[in-house]
């Protein structure tokens with residue numbers, strides 16, 4: 577709210593000043609300070625959850641009715657946060673979506689300045705080719721398509737496949753730096769064997785241990801993306817099991833890293849995986865920056881700013897900047913997370929805190 581209601585000013589001279597200021601395409605800061613400088617972040621995006629039981633049948637119908645072609649480029653249902661006035665974004669800085677491919681389909685090759693990650697939910701037979709390197713995708717795998725890299729998705733099998741797409745598109749759009757280009761061919765040529773980045777990494781002596789860290793990345797920031805393009809579920813699962821066995825905390829977390837620098841996987845995006853042990857409830861935390869979660873296994877609930885969101889495998893939900901969050905599961909669960917925190921950290925504006933008390937539940941979503 578403005579501190580001065582310009583239109584209600586009684587003094588005719590002052591009212592005319594405000595009118596002339598507005599007519600000159602100017603705004604007086606003293607009337608808008610409080611809406612600009614909020615004590616804590618006030619994201620327009622609101623905590624929200626999209627159910628897999630709703631997403632999945634819609635994606636199936638789209639596979640039946642909508643071909644994947646040039647122009648449309650991808651069969652993708654974008655998480656559209658109701659707080660963002662119709663913009664197709666999960667949060668102010670993050671794109672989140674469900675993408676699907678039917679048997680033998682190819683999502684055409686293109687490249688763009690926004691960077692993307694894929695987290696595989698279900699199915700088999702698809703590979704994403706990234707600058708000539710065909711990366712096979714299986715459930716629980718994380719695949720990177722860094723900004724500027726040619727990429728296409730090809731389904732070589734007979735089944736349907738579903739994955740989560742996360743992009744920094746809203747950030748790149750806010751920076752007025754979106755570039756997009758179609759590849760001359762539907763599928764870019766695959767160079768050599770599949771999964772070359774993985775083979776190169778192992779040949780150079782890299783191990784799964786180098787590809788993720790416990791907790792969150794606090795290492796160096798890196799303007800380059802990870803040269804490793806695939807993070808396999810088998811490695812993630814093993815590391816989480818090891819962490820859970822060695823530490824009694826209710827939630828074990830890993831963050832995927834660029835194994836060369838220890839930084840986040842992309843300069844703009846961080847990816848993590850979180851394992852809630854059966855009966856576990858995490859601490860209540862809040863952080864600046866937005867996060868999107870994908871429930872990979874199990875069921876449970878999250879309390880976000882006092883609202884309880886019950887979830888199960890296949891659901892996706894968003895925790896906007898500075899919203900207090902805690903997560904709990906009776907039977908145990910695995911959550912994938914996508915965050916924009918590398919950007920906030922690079923700019924020196926990242927903050928996080930753990931609340932001393934869990935917030936009471938005042939409302940239930942859905």
Ligand code: 1HN
Nearest residue numbers: 650652671675727741743745
């Ligand atoms: C994109 O290129 C993909 O390559 C997915 O699979 C989602 C959302 C916005 C802009 C580009 C993909 C996208 C996207």
